[in-house]
Amino acid sequence: MPRKLTALDRMRIERLVWTLDQRLYDLPRASRVAKRREVRANLLEAAADRGASEALRRLGGSGALAREYLGAEFGDRPHHSWTAAACFAALVPLFLFGGLSEVSSAYAQALTAGHAASGTYTWTGVSYLQSPLTFTVDHSQVTQAGGAFTPIVYVLWAVGTIVCGRLWRVLPLSSSTKRTPATES
Template sequence: MRIERVVWTFDHHLQDLPWRSRTAGRRELRGNLHDTAADVGTATALRRLGSVRRLAAEYLAAEYGAQLRPAWSAGAVFLLAAVVFLTWLHDAGAAGYRAGVLAADPHATGTFHWSAVAYVFDGMTFTFADGKSTSTLGGAFTPVDYLGLAAGTVIFGRLWRARRTAEPAHAEGHEDDGRGRPC
């Protein structure tokens, strides 16, 4: 169980690697730890391993080099935060328009159209009956929103850097000069 905990902690630090590279890294670490544990014991094998975070950083450096790497989690955080903000902005605008109609006429009756924020939301239609809002229609995100969300996710997550390398430097049978370059 201790070996599996270390292997999955290692995998957690490799989230930015492509799936196949992560799987290969997990298998390699698991195999090496089981072999070493059979020789010297699990506790000693894990102690000799050192920092799992450092080991994962070395795998990432072997895959991507020293450059900035893609961060899928940063892209996901941006996307979630932006959608929450846009939804809040939309709801605040709609509530403000509804309150404005009622401030002008507390017993409003009829159909009122809110043109919303240009290029951000489609307009909304409110139907009032004696000061009560009975339905709302519209208010969807526009294509500009979706383009902005996609662009922001790529930019914040540096996802243009997500690429596969032909042969990672840590693959079996390959030696390197200690700086991730083949000899």
């Protein structure tokens, strides 16, 4: 006799499906959605037969299930992460812009602190990260020019994105590097 699912049972099932979905973000969207729907349908059916608690207990945690799905999709080797690469690629320039603008702002404030200086001042910036900055002070009004990222920042940014996301693993293995089981003669 099928059991009636309560709102709490449905919420527990949806919580597991949602956490599974979060752990499967490295999969292509269509594959992730299909797996999510399959797990939800199986859990609802099992919960109607045996109860939600028993269905969730027999399934196990979302972490183990996600590892199985990811292993089936990418194999047992560690896989790439577009999410990690995108976060690194977006956040590093954000923090660099913020930090370097604060440093240049502090230098500009130091030029006008204490007395009304006038003239043009050049500051080398943060070595290896930015080009020299030119500050023009006229009656306590400061304008600045320069301070662009140096080429080494762009190289480190690209290398860091590739390393953080393990993007070299996107490339297919060549036939000479694929491991095949040894056959006995």
